[in-house]
Amino acid sequence: MRFSSASKEADPCEAITQAIVPSDTTLILRDRRREEKSLEICEGLTDLVAAFFSVSSKELRRPGRPTSEVGRVRQIAMYVAHVALRLSMNEVGRGFGRDRTTVLYACHLIEDLRDDIEFDRIVHTVEKIAEAAFLKQGERRDG
Secondary structure, rough: OOOHHHOOOOOOHHHHHHHHOOHHHHHHHHHHHHHHHHHHHHHOOOOHHHHHHOOHHHHEEEEEEEOOOHHHHHHHHHHHHHHOOOOOHHHHHHOOOOOOOHHHHHHHHHHHOOOOOHHHHHHHHHHHHHHHHOOOOOOOOOO
């Protein structure tokens, strides 16, 4: 069976799909840029919370179990990265050199600790500073 020459022509739907749907290469590059941006945000956020709480950014970046003070500051930073800056738990984990389950634990813990009014005020302040530093005007949360 022979096909007519009309069937050899490009399918207009396929051409539109190719124009709209990104290629695998485009998706890989987009993912790589997002990963680089999330790493940069976590690095900057580490420096920001280190300055805010007067702790060493070197200590915050150190692998292993930190002192309770440094650990709490890191947990706040991971919480803010996930909740206020909307990074996924996997992105936050990579950015802080931790596992996503550590980020999950930190988020649950900080959320529970926010029942204390003074602690909530401190975390809220860090959220607002981080949003101002890392999000564009249209991306910021209200409140």
